Amino acid sequence: MSRSLSASSQELLELAYIGLGANLGDLALTLRQALQALAVLPQSRLVAVSSAYRSAPIEAGGPDYLNAVAALETSLPPQDLLQALQAIELQHGRERPYINAPRTLDLDLLLYGQASILTASLTVPHPRLGQRAFVLHPLLELSPGLSAPGLGILADLLPAVAEQPIERLSLSLID
Numbered sequence: 001m002s003r004s005l006s007a008s009s010q011e012l013l014e015l016a017y018i019g020l021g022a023n024l025g026d027l028a029l030t031l032r033q034a035l036q037a038l039a040v041l042p043q044s045r046l047v048a049v050s051s052a053y054r055s056a057p058i059e060a061g062g063p064d065y066l067n068a069v070a071a072l073e074t075s076l077p078p079q080d081l082l083q084a085l086q087a088i089e090l091q092h093g094r095e096r097p098y099i100n101a102p103r104t105l106d107l108d109l110l111l112y113g114q115a116s117i118l119t120a121s122l123t124v125p126h127p128r129l130g131q132r133a134f135v136l137h138p139l140l141e142l143s144p145g146l147s148a149p150g151l152g153i154l155a156d157l158l159p160a161v162a163e164q165p166i167e168r169l170s171l172s173l174i175d
Ligand code: AMP
Pocket: 082, 096, 106, 107, 108, 109, 110, 120, 121, 122, 123, 124, 125, 126, 127
């Protein structure tokens, strides 16, 4: 699962959190394959994967989602990491016919260390991170004391998402 890093890249390591979601096709297979793709990204090491969670779509119709969060140590710059995530999405046939359309695979860069990033193509922390139970629960499973720029202690945000249906599954996403 993990790949060794060169000494030079280790100096620049950041801990990034990636949100994974799918609601079309074989959901568990898609997330497993996406995690395998994350595990072989250059200059990166997959260090942790949350449980799988089932969540109801928000502001959209369609089937329930399968969600998880992965922690990735990486020296890829954030924009390069976003491009890598989008390439993995495309390998899974992701199309964007309309906003909040069902998707075979959605990968979001949730956090990149404690960086705040605002460019035309990338906002970190992810803009909806603090408002989604399917992000907060797996993130906090991996790092219960986690805080994020502009959001504070993430556990403090849980009461605001308590109405969003979500179920932690016993399903394993990694070997
Ligand atoms: P979505 O369809 O929700 O996956 O949104 C994809 C679009 O969001 C792409 O155009 C990205 O450039 C943009 N985007 C902005 N910030 C992020 C982020 N933190 N993670 C993933 N996509 C992002």
